[in-house]
Amino acid sequence: MATNSTNFYDLYRHGSLGVTLTDALDDLISAERIDPQLAIKVLGQFDRIVAESLQEKVKARLTFKGSLDTYRFCDEVWTFLIKNVTFKMDNGASTVVADKVKIVSCSAKRTDEK
Amino acid sequence: MSNATVGAVYDHIINEVINSVRVDFEENGVDDGVLEALKKGWQQKLSQLNVAQFPWDPKPDPPSAQSAPASAAPPSAVQAQQQAATYTQSTLSPQTSAQPLSHPGNPHANGNGIAIKQEPLGPKEPVIKQEPALAYNNANAARGGMAAQRAAQALESQYGPRAAASINAIQSGLVSQIGSAAPQGARPGQPQQPMNAQNVQQQQYRQNMQQRHQQQMQQHQLHNTNGLPTSQMDGPSDGFEGVLMQRGPDGKPVEMGRVDIDNMMHAQMMARAKQMEGGGLMLPLKEATRHRGVASKRDSASGPSQVDGPDDDFKEERDSPDADAINSDLDDDDDKDDDENDEDASAHMMLCMYDKVQRVKNKWKCTLKDGVLTVNNREYVFHKATGEYEW
The missing domain is CATH 1.20.58 (Methane Monooxygenase Hydroxylase; Chain G, domain 1)
Structure with missing residues (x-):
């Protein structure tokens, strides 16, 4: 899961931020305004910056409960499928309920070791 | 709530990414405007997802004012091009200039109307x-x-x-x-x-x-199996009823139309293809034996052996999936379930790092960090999350 060149996970590319970036890059590539190589570089930078920003800029905490439907541990990546989840934000003001959530989680240690 | 911070964090990430790749863009000789276009496109797409309130959204005036001319500009440019095209066309060739007269429907049409007609x-x-x-x-x-x-x-x-x-x-x-x-x-x-x-x-x-x-008849009689003479005959003779004469079973010449000849050629080609593949030698043993049985039956029934070429091929295709299938449980159904799960869950997804994943019997405890969570079309970011769930 880790990109070898930068040692950051490309995990966040699958989030909305990464998907929209990929879309925007795709548009530019198909319009032949940039090179695919350049787009790959941009995504590499994105991997790094997302990881750093989430570490440094975000202070929010979150707890959640639910019933685990599926768990999977493969190549140091945990995948959980949890049903009937309740998320509680740290200030307790709001809870969010979802019938099904998929969690994809990479090891935090590997990025620390870099 | 952490949703409020999402916009700020994402804005920060976008700016960071754009700034950090600026050097790469310059090295590749890509214009700065393209980088700006990338940023605009990225922000626009994020806004469309409507997962959070973004800092570039609350003041919608500048973006919308910018996007409006952008969307209006292409048509006008196209129109101008079309007009230019009509002018050059009409001035260059007399035929085209005469053309609008035959369409007196809207004589005032200046840009699009004429362009379309022309x-x-x-x-x-x-x-x-x-x-x-x-x-x-x-x-x-x-x-x-x-x-x-x-x-x-x-x-x-x-x-x-x-x-x-x-x-x-x-x-x-x-x-x-x-x-x-x-x-x-x-x-x-x-x-x-x-x-x-x-x-x-x-x-x-x-x-x-x-x-x-x-002459053809003679040739045909000499080597009947390798038939199909004179391919050049079907060129100009569209006006003819029959293109080729063939001696029928009773010895009388029979006229053959183009369709007949096409069929004949197709049969020939299939037979040749069959020969190239080793006449069925490369088939699975089961197929080969069946083929022989069918072929001999057909031969006795109706002369030409190449007729059964295509038939067997079809049969082969139809049969082989069953014959080759392992019929393993891994082949089916499971995949479908997984896909279904993935699709369902893609709307609600958490991407994060894990610090600890512990399990005692059926109780799980996880410590997660640096995550992005998308639930119910809203996006949340968190620094730390703890989850407890039972399996």
């Missing part, structure tokens, strides 16, 4: 341009054809039937010439003269047909 003229123009060359071609073909016919006639008068082969050779050359000229001749507005010449040739050709048929 579009059909585009494909016509090459025809007009080609016409002289076309007539020249046909005339050439006709001239060549005359010479060839004269030569053929001379040969025939001198040597009689013995010269049939060389006459055929001359005729075939002529036929191919006509064949190449014929598709062009199908255009409208073509001069009448070449057409006449062609007709003359076709009459001559018809006369010579009989001779050739006799």
